[in-house]
Amino acid sequence: MKCRILHESSGRMRVHIDQFRMTLQQADLIEYAIRSLDCVENVRVYERTGNAIISYRRGNRRAVVEALSELNYEDEKFQALVPEHSGREMRNKYEEKLLFSVLNKGFRTLFFPSALNTAVTVARAIPYFVKGASALLRGKIEVSVLDAAAIGASLLRGDPDTAGNVIFLQNLGDILEDWTREKSVDDLAEMMSLHADRVWIKCPDGEEVLMNTDEVQAGDLVIVRTSNVIPLDGIVVSGEASVNQASMTGEAAPVFKTEGASVFAGTVPNEGELVYRVTQKAGKGKYDQIVKMIEESEKLKSNTVTAAYHLADQLVTGAFAGMGLTYLLTRNITRAMSFLMVDFSCALKLSMPLAVMSAMRDAGKYEISVKGGKFLEAVSEAETIVFDKTGTLTYATPKVADIVTFDGWSETEALRLAACMEEHFPHSIANAVVREAADRKISHEECHTKVEYIVAHGIATTINGKRAVIGSHHFVMEDEKICVSDAEREKYNAIPANYSPLYLAVDGKLAAVLCISDPIREEAAGVIRQLHRMGLKKICMMTGDNSTTAGEVAKKLCLDEFHAEVLPEDKAAFVRSEHACGRKVIMVGDGINDTPALSEADVGLAVSNGAPIAQEVADIVISNGSLQEIVRMRQIAEALMKRIHGNYRNIMGFNSVLIGLGAMGLLMPATASLLHNMSTIGIGLYSMTPLIREE
Structure with missing residues (x-):
């Protein structure tokens, strides 16, 4: 691909793609192809100008230039990097709508005669009258009725300019609201899209x-x-x-x-x-299904936002009542119209979803996928947080530290069988076994019949007519009644307690114990301290691991309490007990046995390298696997609720002042309408700003 470097500085360059016209698809291909380079930190392609701005780590200029020269629109390798929906087409559509709306208004104001401008305003008002009448016929007094009344009253008073301004500003608000909603659905669908490799x-x-x-x-x-x-x-x-x-x-x-x-x-x-x-x-099928599901759900709204929506509709009736009362007292239609020109609902209904989406966008910057605004509200209000241990408080990449064999089995054969069974069920412990076999160059082709996964216990199969099981002590040694011979009892008792043991048995006899090293995450202790400072009253751990190992972890992390050797239903029961005490609960886990509790909690939070079912069930997924993002999530959630409540106070206060000044005759309806709509757009734009500062 032929390009020209227009400008560059250390770690940054602006290039121009030499072609007559760039399509949206070509712009996406360039952007995602360059972004896939490890040395590139950020890239933005502007299809209208054919320019691209690339930020990269210093010392990698040659790699970026070579990548640009090798780009080819027809190369399937680059085409595969572009997601099904990139958002570029949607962004262009709404940018053009906004630009056309502003240019159209400016052109008519400057060049149309007064009579023609009035005719255009009347024509543009008809849809508002239809929507208002439709609401009244359904027996509802909604915002559409208020809009129709404001526009109609201005026209009847011979003030088409005010009516035109109301329509123009309302149209801008509608475009921004539609853009926000469509972008929110698009972003959320992309977050929820499947990433099964x-x-x-x-x-x-x-x-x-x-x-x-x-x-x-x-x-x-x-x-x-x-x-x-x-x-x-x-x-x-x-x-x-x-x-x-x-x-x-x-x-x-x-x-x-x-x-x-x-x-x-x-x-x-x-x-x-x-x-x-x-x-x-x-890449086919699921995206559109997710979009449909989101559009039919209430996931984007928190309870606070929903309450604001209901209040906004209720205030419409109050506006008409205030208008009637003011007219009765003053006999002045201009003062009475202040209640029509200023309403609370526009700003409430625009700023609230914008604030929620701003929070979800901020979370996305830290590789946190949030599946709905209501979960952010729950995160801010939670008092209890429950952690799973393996792969959550401990590293998601545990290692096989030792293999203790029994009954004549060799380490190689025991590991070969264990890896063959475990590779079918993704979990951090299973991944550790498969990885250890790969490191030892041990091939483990299928040598068993149907594999059966027993939740929270382990795996069972049949090999050469003999039952083979692998899993926890409870499953293998107790449920399966596996015994250790007296001759090997001393070896069995000598297995270090600081490891998480994985038991393998064949034909009723213990074959091996795989000792899993599962070190605590470096950030875990600091995260626990920060969560305590942020108002979490109970931080506890629930694990299926043995009491000795769990106790050591709980002691090192200063947890409020821990429960060991628990089943999935025990975790879910604990969440229900916290609910009975009136506390909201966050459950953090990564395994199959965490899914009942993830579903039961007010917020189920999963780390990305756990079991796929945990990520599907969870309400929030941390893609980078760092526990520090839980603290970040709490900060974002608290900042969101602070912004929502602040917006609510500002909207109610400012618009109440406008109505009061108008009712007293100190503010003309057109001026009140202009200030109201400007404040609506201003609060909307403010709601789109980042909630927390990037560090």
């Missing part, structure tokens, strides 16, 4: 192969098991499972799927196994 494919010979999702074609057979997110749309050809479809359809209860049933990308089997035939390639 790899998937199990069933080959014609029956072999299972792990493949990149973007390589899967329509017609391929995909295997999904308990807790694995269904990566693509398709039709079930064999197996049966209960599937959690809440992320797509909102259904609370799992839906039973068997042969012939449709499955949707982004849903998760709670229990069972399915083989299905793909009908939609990667």
Whole structure:
């Protein structure tokens, strides 16, 4: 691709793409291709001018220049980097709408004769009259009725300029509100879009192969098991499972799927196994389904915003009552019209969603995906926070520190079998086992029959007709009644207590104990201290790990309390007990066994490198995996509620003053309308500013 460098400084350059006209799709391709470079910090492409501004780490100028020269619009490698919806087309559409609206108003004011301007104003007023009349016919006195009354009263008084200004400013507000809503839906859908990188494919010979999702074609057979997110749309050809479809359809209860049933990308089997035939390639289908779901839901509104909306509609009736009372007392229609020209609802209904979206945008800067404004409100009000241990308070990349073998098993064979079983179920401990086998160059092709995942316990399968299990002490040693021979008892008792043990047994005999090193995250202690200072009254940990290991972690982190060797239903029950005490709860987890509590809590918060089902169920997902972002999330949530309440006071106070001055005859209706609409846009623009300063 031919480019010219227009200007550059250390770590920054502005380039011009030499072509006659750049399309939106080409601009997206350039932006995402350059952004994919590790050395690039930020890039913005302007399709109207054909320019791109690139910020990069110093010392990488050559890499950026080479990447620009290698760009090719036809290269599928670059095309694959562009998401299905980038937002560029939507942004252009609304920028053009705003520009056209302002230019149109200016042109008519400067060049149209008065009579023609009046005719245009009357014509533009008709839709407002229709909407107002429609609301009245439904028996509702809403903002549309107030708008129609204000415009109509101005026209009847022979003041088309005021009516035109009301229409113009109302139109600007509508464009901004539509833009905000569409952008919020677009951003939220992108946050919720599936990012499943790899998937199990069933080959014609029956072999299972792990493949990149973007390589899967329509017609391929995909295997999904308990807790694995269904990566693509398709039709079930064999197996049966209960599937959690809440992320797509909102259904609370799992839906039973068997042969012939449709499955949707982004849903998760709670229990069972399915083989299905793909009908939609990667990147198709789910986005539009998410958009539809969001548009039909109330996820974007917090309870405070919803209350403000209801109040705004109720105040319309008060405006008409005030108008009537003022006219009765003063017999002055100009004073009475102050109640029509100034209303509270415009500013309330514009600024509130803008504030929520500003908070969600700020969260996105720190790689935090928030699935609705109401969850931000809950984060600000929560008094209790519950942490899972493994992969949450401890690192999400634990390691196999040692393998203690029994009954004649070698470390290599024990690890080979453990990795073969664990690779089917993504969890931080399972990933550690598979990674250790890879580091030791141990191949672990399928050597078992159907794998069964037992939530919060472990995995069971059959090998050469013998039952093999791997999992917790409770599952393997107690439920499966596995015993250790007297000859190996001393070796068993010598296993260090500071490790998280993973037990492997075959044919009723203990084969190995994999000692998992699960160190506490560096930031965990500091995060706990900060959360205490920010008003969290109870910070506790609930884990399925043994009491000794859990106690050490709780002591080091100064937690208020901890519960060890708990089942998923115990975590959910604890959340319910906190609710019974009147406390709102944040649950932080990353595993399959955390999902009941994530669903039960006021806010379910998942870290990105945990089980896919946890991320689907969670209300907030931290993509960079750092616990520090929980503190950031609390700061953003508190700042949002402060802004919402501040906006509410400012809107009510300023507009009340305008109405009062108008009722006293100190402010003309046209001036009151202008000040009201200017304040509405001003508060809206303020609501879009960042909530917290970047560090």
